[in-house]
Amino acid sequence: MSKIAWLQEELEGLKEAGLYNNIRTLSSPQGAWLTVDGKKVLNFCSNNYLGLANHPKLVEAVKQASEKYGVGPGAVRTIAGTMDLHIELEKRLAEFKGVKAAITFQSGFNANLATIPALVAKEDVIFSDRLNHASIIDGCRLSGAKIKAYEHNSPEALEQSIKENLPNYRRGMVVTDGVFSMDGDIAPLDKIYEVTERYDLLLMVDDAHGEGVLGRGGRGIVDHFDLHGKVDVEMGTMSKAFGVMGGVVAGNEVIVEWLRQRGRAFLFSSAMTVPDVAACIAAIDLLEDSTDLVDRLWDNSKFFKAEMQKMGFDIGQSETPITPVMLGEARLAQEFSRELFSEGVFGTAIGFPTVPQGKARIRVMISAAHDRDDLGKGLDAFSRVGKKLGVI
Numbered sequence: 001m002s003k004i005a006w007l008q009e010e011l012e013g014l015k016e017a018g019l020y021n022n023i024r025t026l027s028s029p030q031g032a033w034l035t036v037d038g039k040k041v042l043n044f045c046s047n048n049y050l051g052l053a054n055h056p057k058l059v060e061a062v063k064q065a066s067e068k069y070g071v072g073p074g075a076v077r078t079i080a081g082t083m084d085l086h087i088e089l090e091k092r093l094a095e096f097k098g099v100k101a102a103i104t105f106q107s108g109f110n111a112n113l114a115t116i117p118a119l120v121a122k123e124d125v126i127f128s129d130r131l132n133h134a135s136i137i138d139g140c141r142l143s144g145a146k147i148k149a150y151e152h153n154s155p156e157a158l159e160q161s162i163k164e165n166l167p168n169y170r171r172g173m174v175v176t177d178g179v180f181s182m183d184g185d186i187a188p189l190d191k192i193y194e195v196t197e198r199y200d201l202l203l204m205v206d207d208a209h210g211e212g213v214l215g216r217g218g219r220g221i222v223d224h225f226d227l228h229g230k231v232d233v234e235m236g237t238m239s240k241a242f243g244v245m246g247g248v249v250a251g252n253e254v255i256v257e258w259l260r261q262r263g264r265a266f267l268f269s270s271a272m273t274v275p276d277v278a279a280c281i282a283a284i285d286l287l288e289d290s291t292d293l294v295d296r297l298w299d300n301s302k303f304f305k306a307e308m309q310k311m312g313f314d315i316g317q318s319e320t321p322i323t324p325v326m327l328g329e330a331r332l333a334q335e336f337s338r339e340l341f342s343e344g345v346f347g348t349a350i351g352f353p354t355v356p357q358g359k360a361r362i363r364v365m366i367s368a369a370h371d372r373d374d375l376g377k378g379l380d381a382f383s384r385v386g387k388k389l390g391v392i
């Protein structure tokens with residue numbers, strides 16, 4: 001066992017630093033309330049923004065599709081063929097986003113790993129926001145291109161870096177998160193677009209937390225800034241507001257076609273499963289039918305944030321339903337989370353390396369599935385724990 005003794009030590013170190021992930025076991029669907037370790041608790045953790053993870057229409061669509069198509073895709077699409085169901089989802093996603101074409105992947109993480117290395121290589125340079133998601137960072141590393149991180153959400157810093165570095169490389173690309181998931185702030189995509197336009201650079205945005213949240217009826221960040229036809233690659237996920245699983249790249253049809261030929265997670269990993277695809281199509285149906293869920297998400301989160309601020313919590317600079325409750329040290333955040341749990345509220349502490357050292361927090365995720373009574377209960381629990389631990 002000596003060859004893994006270092007792992008035991010590392011794990012002990014994580015526990016001492018308050019950075020060990022204790023993963024809770026659920027015995028209920030995702031929704032406003034969960035059964036966790038046998039206890040009914042209010043859910044403040046999931047990315048199930050619209051409450052679709054357990055929506056009856058999605059569940060029904062899964063049943064019908066699996067009667068017709070079974071469950072598995074059989075193999076990678078280039079070898080075993082592709083189901084018409086997958087083609088239908090891609091067509092529907094493209095229409096929903098208002099673009100020419102879309103391609104799906106098994107997850108958002110895979111979409112980034114497939115896309116970035118297909119577009120840039122070691123002769124090239126990527127300009128990447130300093131706080132971009134891990135899957136973007138890994139996709140960039142995998143490409144072999146030179147990575148130049150620029151100051152978070154700063155088009156000026158981006159432009160400066162382009163001026164200094166672009167002449168030394170063959171081609172360049174700019175990549176940014178749309179919504180930054182830990183702070184809830186939005187990339188100034190309109191300004192970033194202007195910069196990429198001046199230097200004729202590819203622009204890629206990761207809209208994982210914007211899909212189903214931002215824009216008209218949840219059409220995402222490109223719609224939010226009215227940049228239709230201007231962003232080359234809109235990557236997204238169906239694991240958040242869509243309530244299912246799967247990644248997507250929407251945008252220019254030539255780029256999408258290239259990803260079908262050269263995206264490694266497309267060529268070497270099988271397609272989304274039948275239930276995933278059917279549920280995603282049902283999610284688009286719901287989003288296209290009405291904006292009620294998206295409206296309710298925003299109403300709920302505005303209410304919750306205003307009340308938290310009144311109580312004196314530091315909830316950062318979020319511009320979206322993501323509500324970071326800033327606590328500082330990881331151990332305090334973990335203690336806060338434990339106290340909340342004993343009050344019947346499930347709010348996970350998030351620490352390093354997901355957020356910087358000393359910036360630990362409870363990230364509250366409000367959803368359209370919550371009602372005002374739920375939010376009231378959650379606010380009461382935050383008030384009691386906040387006072388007990390001297391945070392407010």
Ligand SMILES: *Cc1c(COP(=O)(O)O)cnc(C)c1O
Pocket residue numbers: 107108109110133135136177181206208209237238239245246247
């Ligand atoms: C969640 C997330 C992903 C990964 O999406 P999955 O579909 O869960 O793999 C990628 N990028 C960002 C910004 C995310 O927040």
